[in-house]
Amino acid sequence: MTVLDSKIPEGPIGEKWENHKFSVKLVNPNNKRRFEIIVIGTGLAGASAAASLSELGYRVKVFTFHDSPRRAHSIAAQGGINAAKNYTNDGDSVHRLFYDTVKGGDYRSREANVHRLAEVSVNIIDQAAAQGVPFAREYGGLLDNRSFGGAQVSRTFYARGQTGQQLLLGAYQALAKQIAAGSVELHTRTELLDVVLKDGRACGVVTRDLVSGEVRSHSSHAVVLATGGYGNVYYLSTNAMACNVTAAWRAHRKGAFFANACYTQIHPTCIPASDEFQSKLTLMSESLRNDGRIWVPEAFDEARPPDQIPESDRDYYLERKYPAFGNLVPRDVASRNSKTVVDQGKGVGPIKNGVYLDFSAVLERDGEDDVRSKYGNLFDMYERITGENPYKVPMRIYPATHYTMGGVWVDYNLMTTIPGCYAIGEANFSDHGANRLGASALMQGLADGYFVLPYTIGDDLAGRLGEAPVSTDDPVFVEAEAAVKSQVDRFLSIGGTRSVDWFHRELGKIVWDYIGMERTKEGLEKALSEIPALEEEFWKDLRLPGSAATLNSGLEKAGRVADFFELAKLMARDALDREESCGGHFRAEHQTEEGEAKRDDENFAHVAAWEWNGSGSVQTRHKEELTFENVALTQRSYK
Amino acid sequence: MSTELNLTLQIWRQDGPHDDGHFETYSAAGISEDMSFLEMLDIVNEGLIQDGKVPIEFDHDCREGICGTCSLMINGQAHGQEKATTTCQLHMRKFNDGETIVVEPFRARAFPVVRDLVVDRSAFDRIIEAGGYISVNTGAASDANLTPVPKEASDTSFDAAACIGCGACVAACPNSAAQLFTSAKLGHLNLIPQGQSQRFERTESMVETMESFFGSCTNHGECHEACPKEISLDFIAFMNRDYVKAKVKNRKLAGQT
Numbered sequence: 001m002t003v004l005d006s007k008i009p010e011g012p013i014g015e016k017w018e019n020h021k022f023s024v025k026l027v028n029p030n031n032k033r034r035f036e037i038i039v040i041g042t043g044l045a046g047a048s049a050a051a052s053l054s055e056l057g058y059r060v061k062v063f064t065f066h067d068s069p070r071r072a073h074s075i076a077a078q079g080g081i082n083a084a085k086n087y088t089n090d091g092d093s094v095h096r097l098f099y100d101t102v103k104g105g106d107y108r109s110r111e112a113n114v115h116r117l118a119e120v121s122v123n124i125i126d127q128a129a130a131q132g133v134p135f136a137r138e139y140g141g142l143l144d145n146r147s148f149g150g151a152q153v154s155r156t157f158y159a160r161g162q163t164g165q166q167l168l169l170g171a172y173q174a175l176a177k178q179i180a181a182g183s184v185e186l187h188t189r190t191e192l193l194d195v196v197l198k199d200g201r202a203c204g205v206v207t208r209d210l211v212s213g214e215v216r217s218h219s220s221h222a223v224v225l226a227t228g229g230y231g232n233v234y235y236l237s238t239n240a241m242a243c244n245v246t247a248a249w250r251a252h253r254k255g256a257f258f259a260n261a262c263y264t265q266i267h268p269t270c271i272p273a274s275d276e277f278q279s280k281l282t283l284m285s286e287s288l289r290n291d292g293r294i295w296v297p298e299a300f301d302e303a304r305p306p307d308q309i310p311e312s313d314r315d316y317y318l319e320r321k322y323p324a325f326g327n328l329v330p331r332d333v334a335s336r337n338s339k340t341v342v343d344q345g346k347g348v349g350p351i352k353n354g355v356y357l358d359f360s361a362v363l364e365r366d367g368e369d370d371v372r373s374k375y376g377n378l379f380d381m382y383e384r385i386t387g388e389n390p391y392k393v394p395m396r397i398y399p400a401t402h403y404t405m406g407g408v409w410v411d412y413n414l415m416t417t418i419p420g421c422y423a424i425g426e427a428n429f430s431d432h433g434a435n436r437l438g439a440s441a442l443m444q445g446l447a448d449g450y451f452v453l454p455y456t457i458g459d460d461l462a463g464r465l466g467e468a469p470v471s472t473d474d475p476v477f478v479e480a481e482a483a484v485k486s487q488v489d490r491f492l493s494i495g496g497t498r499s500v501d502w503f504h505r506e507l508g509k510i511v512w513d514y515i516g517m518e519r520t521k522e523g524l525e526k527a528l529s530e531i532p533a534l535e536e537e538f539w540k541d542l543r544l545p546g547s548a549a550t551l552n553s554g555l556e557k558a559g560r561v562a563d564f565f566e567l568a569k570l571m572a573r574d575a576l577d578r579e580e581s582c583g584g585h586f587r588a589e590h591q592t593e594e595g596e597a598k599r600d601d602e603n604f605a606h607v608a609a610w611e612w613n614g615s616g617s618v619q620t621r622h623k624e625e626l627t628f629e630n631v632a633l634t635q636r637s638y639k
Numbered sequence: 640m641s642t643e644l645n646l647t648l649q650i651w652r653q654d655g656p657h658d659d660g661h662f663e664t665y666s667a668a669g670i671s672e673d674m675s676f677l678e679m680l681d682i683v684n685e686g687l688i689q690d691g692k693v694p695i696e697f698d699h700d701c702r703e704g705i706c707g708t709c710s711l712m713i714n715g716q717a718h719g720q721e722k723a724t725t726t727c728q729l730h731m732r733k734f735n736d737g738e739t740i741v742v743e744p745f746r747a748r749a750f751p752v753v754r755d756l757v758v759d760r761s762a763f764d765r766i767i768e769a770g771g772y773i774s775v776n777t778g779a780a781s782d783a784n785l786t787p788v789p790k791e792a793s794d795t796s797f798d799a800a801a802c803i804g805c806g807a808c809v810a811a812c813p814n815s816a817a818q819l820f821t822s823a824k825l826g827h828l829n830l831i832p833q834g835q836s837q838r839f840e841r842t843e844s845m846v847e848t849m850e851s852f853f854g855s856c857t858n859h860g861e862c863h864e865a866c867p868k869e870i871s872l873d874f875i876a877f878m879n880r881d882y883v884k885a886k887v888k889n890r891k892l893a894g895q896t
Contacts, residue, residue: 052777067698068764070804071706087784123778130780132773132833134797141787159797165705166800173772180768188761211753240701274673277682280702381704384724387673387732450777499688501681546693550655551754553696554688 004257004609004624007411008112013630014095017116020412021455025462032057035461036220036469038205039063040192040247043072044164044442045425046226047171048449054183056454061218062175062184063207065191065242065556070172073228073240074445077164078285080148080156081128081442083121088145092153094118101440102631104150105405105433106583106599108263108607111630112412113430120451121443125157127450131170135159149286149330150437158439161285161377167442171449191556193484195223195251195421196476202421203470206480208488210556213549215484217472221461222420224453225251226445229404229426231264233564233571234516235508237401238270238283244560245567248408248427256416257609257622259429260406261567262575265436265584266517267402268334271385271395272354276505281400282385284378286438289327289334291371292357292395294318296346306348306356306394317341330636332435332517332584332597335399339517342398354396363391399517403441405432405584406574409609409624413456414448417611420460424448429607434583488548491558496541500557503538507561510534511568519575520588527572535565570610570619577621580604592635601633644670644731647739648683650695656751656759662741672732676719677702677709679731680742696755702727704867707803710810711756712743717807717865725805725867745810749817749852760806762852763820769848770841771824773833788831799826801868811865814854819862821849822878823870829881839885846882 009020027035035058039050042064050062066072084097097118102109129135129143135157136144145154159166178184187207194206196217204219230245231237252258269288270281295316297309317337319326327334338355347353363371368391372379379390386396408416408423410430415422425445432440470476514527538561546552581590581597582604590598605626610619646667653660665687670679677699684694700708704725711726713719719729734740742756750758788796802823809817825842828834834841856875863872 048777055776066700066708067760068804070764071700071708073701073706075706076701076703085783123780126780126783127775127777129783129786130773130775130833132796132800132828132831134793134800134827134831135783137788137790137793139790141789141793142784162705162801165803166797169800173767174775174777176764176768177772177774180770186764188764240706242700275671277671277674277678279675279678279681282703381728384728385675385730387730454777499685501685543688543691545688545691551696551757554694 004622005411006110006624007413009412013111013115016112017119024456024459027458027462029057031465033059034465035059037222037224038218038220039224039226041072041226041228042069042175043074043226043228043425044168044171044445045449047175048446049224049226049424049453050184051171051174051178052450052454054178060184061187063187063190063192065189065210067188069175069186070169072168073243074168075165077442078161080158080163080439081167082155082439083125083157084118084155085122085125087143088154090153092155096153097121097155099631100151101437104435104437106435107433107605107628107633108582108626109431109433110626111628116452117431117444117447120447123451124443124446128167128170131174133159133166133170148438156439164442167446192247193250193559194480195254196480197254197418198470198474198476201419204477206484208484211551215481217477217481219469219472221464221469222422222457224422224424225408225427226424227427230567231401231404233568234401234512235505236273236278236281238267238281241280246560246563248423249563249567251408251416251418251421253612255418255612256421257409257611258570259409259607259609260574261571262578262585263405263434263583264401265403265405266335266399268331268338268399269397270400271382272349272398283402284382284397288357288375288378291362292327292359293361294327294355294357296341296348296355300345332586336517336586338399349396354398356394357397358394359390403436405429405434405436413459414453415460422453422457424453434585488555491542491544491555492548494542496543498541498543500542500544500554500561503542504561506534507564507568515571515575518586518588521576524572524576528569531565531568531572538565574608578604578608596636642672644672644734644736646670646734649739649741651743652755653752655754670731674731675727676729676731677727696757698757699727704728705803707805710745710758710805712745712810714741717745717810718867723867723869745806747809747815749815750806750809763804763806766821766845766848767824770837770844773828774837786832792830796827796830799823799870799874802870803868805867807865807867808862809853811861813859813861814857816856817849817853818856818875819866819870821845822874825878825881826874839888839890842878842881843885
């Protein structure tokens with residue numbers, strides 16, 4: 001029996017959102033100012049939501065742990081943003097974008113949400129262009145498009161290699177306009193440490209001022225979590241250093257179900273780590289695979305430099321195994337194959353942890369100038385980081401964690417299982433199923449913030465007119481503040497021998513080895529015994545110098561790593577229970593004869609949403625069955 | 640294996656905005672040349688924690704040169720000596736074994752020190768709030784292709800929009816002026832059709848807000864030299880022209896050219 005009500009509207013897929021917009025309750029324009037909304041996070045989703053809600057008249061408080069709202073990690077997205085504009089006249093449509101996204105997600109997303117995403121995608125481009133986002137343009141002054149993985153049409157809008165930065169600046173500027181107008185209150189360098197409930201409803205948050213250490217309560221009628229993904233559970237990922245699961249996790253601990261934790265995306269083309277102290281991995285655009293050839297030496301103990309290894313001693317393993325798609329197989333297939341050859345001991349580089357991405361063929365064919373015009377900035381970035389010149393030596397690449405499709409469970413209104421608490425953008429689970437297509441993350445963050453939440457949030461608020469926010473003197477806030485302070489004090493008083501980073505690194509190794517690109521029953525069980533052991537060690541042996549009354553980044557990290565430990569256990573359980581392979585979740589036991597992911601639609605065409613049962617007990621797994629009425633389920637093949 | 644460096648670091652330590660602050664000397668031994676500058680600092684901090692000392696605070700986040708969070712004066716230069724490179728993308732192979740490296744926070748009265756190497760750059764947000772936007776509420780936009788933007792104008796606007804808001808321009812300027820930052824945002828918005836209706840109001844308001852926090856520009860050009868995104872000084876000239884126009888233009892008659 002399920003306790004989950006997804007609130008998917010009635011009607012044919014193309015009419016659901018229209019019908020829903022008409023049937024949701026509205027808050028009269030003059031009454032909106034009577035409602036206070038807290039938005040946590042100022043990335044694409046948070047900034048766009050905070051700006052849009054305040055434009056409607058709601059009183060908004062927005063929080064970021066950065067020094068400025070413009071720093072959120074949405075800024076690092078390179079490639080682009082999809083929209084079903086069909087400006088290229090190549091047969092794109094809302095339905096095609098919907099279809100591609102459901103298929104790309106390996107049939108594990110909610111059809112109704114994805115269709116709505118495709119519908120509003122066109123409005124995002126209009127909004128961003130009006131804000132002055134400098135999308136690439138043709139000589140006639142109109143917008144340019146390019147094609148991207150997983151689609152046969154050109155629907156990706158882009159701004160050089162900085163699409164995320166430019167879209168975020170657009171949303172940040174919209175937010176700045178509302179701050180200047182006095183309708184948004186901005187709190188920087190402030191981190192959420194708890195979501196507070198009264199009578200089962202979200203009534204506010206407890207935050208810590210990262211500079212003064214002050215722990216404080218803020219009350220509101222609704223709380224919106226726009227706090228991104230949890231890729232940093234792997235320690236090494238393409239995420240920014242401070243990305244974390246804390247807001248989502250603390251909401252989970254207060255009753256928000258956490259869905260599909262095992263769906264994580266690994267990006268195949270990142271620069272491999274150079275040593276133990278590597279702090280993060282840098283992504284190189286996937287477009288490089290259009291012209292680069294991936295290979296490793298045939299011999300395990302190959303010591304020659306790459307240019308002296310003759311063709312006969314090289315294994316172009318993707319071209320060999322997948323003659324039709326070659327080096328352009330999807331992200332998960334490319335990633336898994338890199339892991340296989342590196343695990344076999346054929347890896348390249350000083351610590352044998354990469355594969356070659358070789359441009360010598362295209363350099364010979366088209367010349368250096370041509371390659372420079374296409375990939376110049378990426379080649380420069382590679383040289384800056386590695387000190388090697390990719391025009392002369394093949395690049396070394398290896399997969400890295402990039403995006404997390406799982407997240408806080410939300411209904412069609414983007415509300416979590418805590419009434420009055422919402423999750424938007426990467427923080428929720430809803431639109432990408434088991435795998436996200438390129439150029440779809442920016443689309444979803446902005447869709448949720450600009451065009452979905454501002455419509456759906458009224459449905460819950462409308463019935464609460466006249467209700468004052470709960471006083472921050474109420475015992476629910478007093479208790480939550482005390483719990484936050486006691487956790488802070490506990491970190492500082494352990495007095496052990498090892499740093500937060502050491503624990504984070506060790507946790508990351510376990511998660512990467514057992515809940516990474518390829519999962520097995522045995523490995524996941526191992527993770528479930530090793531993670532709690534390390535967690536216990538963390539609470540006994542953490543050393544955290546400094547004070548709680550000043551800026552103390554070690555203290556910030558300690559809270560985040562504590563939450564990563566709990567999340568990692570849930571990821572392992574979720575992966576263990578999902579006895580199938582789909583999208584980013586690859587269980588070695590479930591593959592086709594050709595080594596591809598093998599879904600089990602009969603038993604696993606559902607969302608797994610986990611309910612917190614208190615520390616020390618295992619969460620309860622709830623199912624939301626997924627129904628596919630508009631897209632036929634098929635098996636992927638890239639041979 | 641890669642070469643290892645042994646370095647001496649002189650690092651600015653300061654408990655808070657009202658503390659005097661001082662340099663402390665640390666040694667960083669066995670640093671791989673493949674490490675980034677911030678990873679080198681991570682190792683120094685790891686050592687401090689092992690010794691039970693309070694680690695050095697510094698700002699950083701994406702570590703791929705785009706978020707603008709990292710800062711630091713390295714041997715007196717904002718983001719160090721490498722052209723077009725943020726501190727997080729500066730690698731240790733650019734330093735020599737045995738070298739002494741001096742590390743300070745960005746220095747400007749408008750950027751007060753928060754702690755150690757961390758400064759408060761929120762004055763930049765105040766400048767943007769003064770007009771660094773185009774007023775279009777969500778939902779009010781027309782179809783994107785109804786407003787063609789000449790490609791050349793769009794490209795120039797983009798060159799300005801590439802600013803990451805790190806504050807290196809201010810830190811490098813002998814006057815702590817913020818002309819390059821402010822003009823980058825004005826160049827982004829004032830050069831395209833969407834930005835025209837608020838162009839002069841925006842310019843006046845942003846320039847005057849800038850002047851309430853920062854020093855004056857005396858054309859040294861250090862800002863451009865330090866800028867990790869190589870924002871052109873031309874935008875400052877463009878801003879100055881627009882500011883003069885904003886002061887003399889009767890905006891009620893904006894339609895008259």
